[in-house]
Amino acid sequence: MQCEIEFKEKRTARIPHEVFLTNLIGNHILMFVSALGIVKSFWQPLAMVPLISFGILFYTLWRAHRSKQQDSWFIMCHWQVAKQRSLLFIGVLSFGLMMAFFAWLGYSQFNFMKEAAIGLAGGLSIIPVMITTLALILMESDAMHQASKGQIADSIIKKYPNSNQ
Secondary structure (H helix, E strand, O other): OEOOOOHHHHHHHOHHHHHHHHHHHHHHHHHHHHHHHOOOOOOHHHHHHHHHHHHHHHHHHHHHHHHHHHOOHHHHHHHHHHHHHHHHHHHHHHHHHHHHHHHHHHHHHOOOOHHHHHHHHHHHHHHHHHHHHHHHHHHHHHHHHHHHHOEOOHHHHHHOOOOOO
16 A cells, blocks of 8 residues: 655654664674685684574564654554564574574484584574575565555554554
């Protein structure tokens, strides 16, 4: 749905999507790839990727909750879109971390072959996170474009009706 929104409000409605995209592109792609390059020498940068991500995701959840009290309807709706996608990504990251933990547990405690543990960790943790990251980059880029144009999806309008109209 197209809304008549001022430029300043459109720009503010882009913020949740920019925060989310910064996490996806800056953290999960750029930082992850650079941390993989030095993982044999230093494992700590690789461990920071999910920690930074969860921090940004929980900030998004907190800010989306706060937006219900203080922001305009249009801005609040865009925070709620980012919140829904953050919850999805938290679930995927949690599943990925759990699978990586099980791969490590199998290798260290149950004598899995190194290749089996790497395959389990890669196939059931890294690949789903990568696919979800790429899909969410596309979805968030579109949502940021919609915010710039003053648009909001009809499903969000049904979920959060505008009480001012």
